[in-house]
Amino acid sequence: MIDQLEYNTEREKLIIPEYGRHLQKMVNQLRAIEDRDEQNKVAKSIIAVMGNLQPHLRDVPDFQHKLWDQLFIVAEFDLDVDSPYDTPSKEKLEERPEPLGYPQNYPKYRFYGNNIKRMIDQATQWEKGDKREALEFTIANHMKKCFLNWNKDTVDDEVIFKHLYELSDGQINMAKKEEDLKDANRLIRSRKGGKSNSNRKKSSNRGKKRY
Numbered sequence: 152m153i154d155q156l157e158y159n160t161e162r163e164k165l166i167i168p169e170y171g172r173h174l175q176k177m178v179n180q181l182r183a184i185e186d187r188d189e190q191n192k193v194a195k196s197i198i199a200v201m202g203n204l205q206p207h208l209r210d211v212p213d214f215q216h217k218l219w220d221q222l223f224i225v226a227e228f229d230l231d232v233d234s235p236y237d238t239p240s241k242e243k244l245e246e247r248p249e250p251l252g253y254p255q256n257y258p259k260y261r262f263y264g265n266n267i268k269r270m271i272d273q274a275t276q277w278e279k280g281d282k283r284e285a286l287e288f289t290i291a292n293h294m295k296k297c298f299l300n301w302n303k304d305t306v307d308d309e310v311i312f313k314h315l316y317e318l319s320d321g322q323i324n325m326a327k328k329e330e331d332l333k334d335a336n337r338l339i340r341s342r343k344g345g346k347s348n349s350n351r352k353k354s355s356n357r358g359k360k361r362y
Contacts, residue, residue: 166225170204178225187231194232198222260314262301263294268318275322287323288330291315296338308332
């Protein structure tokens with residue numbers, strides 16, 4: 152009895168572990184069938200079992216197509232049955248996707264974030280006028296707020312104007328503007344206010360009996 156025990160270390164590797172070892176043994180027996188009609192019949196029975204083991208796949212488009220592809224994968228593509236779909240290939244499965252292009256980072260001014268560069272590039276495409284000037288001040292105020300969140304101290308407007316001039320490749324120069332950016336206290340007031348409101352809400356619940 153003990154001699155007949157099987158250990159996982161001695162068993163073959165499961166190709167799709169979600170289906171379990173019994174289904175993989177069924178597929179191995181399917182590969183050993185020589186009669187083609189009997190092989191097609193057993194293959195359809197295995198597809199039905201796979202569908203019952205993975206009921207969440209029923210909501211996936213081309214549910215049956217996915218099951219047939221997985222059957223060929225479990226059989227290591229060594230299966231000659233009449234599939235209602237195109238037979239997948241091992242080469243197609245092992246193809247690696249093209250590497251994704253990551254957005255360009257600006258580590259010198261990382262505290263501004265990557266989106267600020269896109270906003271600046273968009274502003275430089277606008278025609279000069281009141282709307283563009285308003286957008287430039289909005290961007291500059293946002294940069295100042297990001298700087299304060301990172302530095303948590305203070306920053307001169309000239310520093311923000313210098314960074315904006317550099318990030319815009321010299322197309323936005325606000326150093327000679329007469330209007331100043333928002334005060335640091337106004338930019339971070341909303342964040343502090345949110346904390347005080349939450350603390351006030353917590354304190355109001357103290358001392359109340361709960362039944």
